[in-house]
Amino acid sequence: MSNMKQEILKLLKNDRFISGQEMADRLGVSRTAVWKNMNALKREGYRIESVTSKGYHLTGHPRYISPTSLEMLVAQSELFSHVQYLPTIGSTQIEAMQKLEHHDGAYMVVAEEQTNGRGRFNREWASPKNRGLYLSLVLRPNIPISEIIRFNLFISLAISKSIDQAFRIESGIKWPNDIYIDKRKVSGFLTEVVSESGVINAIICGIGINIFEDEDIMDLPNATSIEREMDVNVDMDLDDFMEKLIRNIEHYYHRFLNEPFSAIREEWKSRAIVFNKELRITETGESYMAKALDIDDEGFLEVLDRTGEIRKVISADIEL
Structure with a gap:
């Protein structure tokens, strides 16, 4: 039993x-x-x-992620074989990395608090105790390293849809790794890989979601939380949210392994918040203003800069 x-x-x-x-x-x-x-x-x-x-x-239901419910969801999962639940940790991402040699297959690390949480470009991710979801997924796709751009697009859909379904909120995706609600960031994810000879052995995807109001987070000018944005009449059921999140990750990860980005391109675009806006784009030390026009079938963002040149953005920091 x-x-x-x-x-x-x-x-x-x-x-x-x-x-x-x-x-x-x-x-x-x-x-x-x-x-x-x-x-x-x-x-x-x-x-x-x-x-x-x-x-x-x-x-x-509990006011935070329940370890019992989470273990139950993982036990029922066709993708994940193991979950580690920690009261506090420096970084779930580092912990997940360190477990690679000890666990085969896909697994996840969840913490109630991170003391050294980080996002893209090694930026700090505020992770106060029991205020948000701090989760790192380990997946083993055995695919070319160039496919990681596509992975980010599929996983962003999984996160955005889970938030909407569980909390009846309309969220949007800021290419490539952020989820926004009404012009404020509610979630971000960091994707790192372990590869050999151009083939990915493991994807380590760290996800942070601001769930409850907290001074450290709310003091940030462009941050928000699920609690702030959801209707007061909607039940905050985190068991339900975790079930939807895991199921959506399973669904979109399966599609990522078996379908091109073109299969979800229109769905992704319907949630994107970057098009037809002036953006500040920073890549490889260069910063410029541009207007996002489209996204191609490889997942590259097509933008028009102020000189009239159309560029393809592969990896960059984007400010709305």
Whole structure:
């Protein structure tokens, strides 16, 4: 049997009252064991109502990512084989890198807090405890290193769609690695690779999402959070969000391995927030103003600079 807390949580998520005796009978354990694991779930933040003669009923979800629910989702995953959940870590990205030799297949590292979180161009990513999702994915695609540009486009769709589906928010993608809501950044991801002879052995994709309001994050001029942007009538169910995020990552990663970017190009463009705007583009030490026109089938951004020259942008820092 898998972790008993996971089995009890599955029963509670059936959205009905269930007695301690029925749970004990179905799981083949004592009522005392059920009671102990029920209390452990309450300590994780689950709100569980107990009514005499009716039993237990799940009435609320934790205010942060639940390790029990996350382990349950990974156990059901066709892609991920392992998850490491940490209260605090310097960087999930570094931790994921260090585990490469010890774990085969795809896995993830999740932390409640990062003390040295970082984004693209080695910029600091504020990661206060239980305020956001700090996650690194390890994937092993065995593809040419040139395909990493395409990977970023597929994974950005997975993140943006998950936010919209779980929280009923309309998010947009800022090429190549940021998710915005109403002109403010809510998420970014950092993609690093381990390769040999031009072939990727592993992708390490670090994802940061600002979920709750926090002074350190809100003081940044272009930052926002899910909590700030979502309607007050929408339930903040992070179990549901993690399920949607993992499923969307699985879906778009499978498509990435089997389809060209052209298969999702129009869907991606419908979420893009960079087109027909004046952008400041910085690449290889050069900074210039340009207007984004299109994105080609290889994932390169086509822009028109102020001299009238059309350029293809492969890797750059873009300011709206």
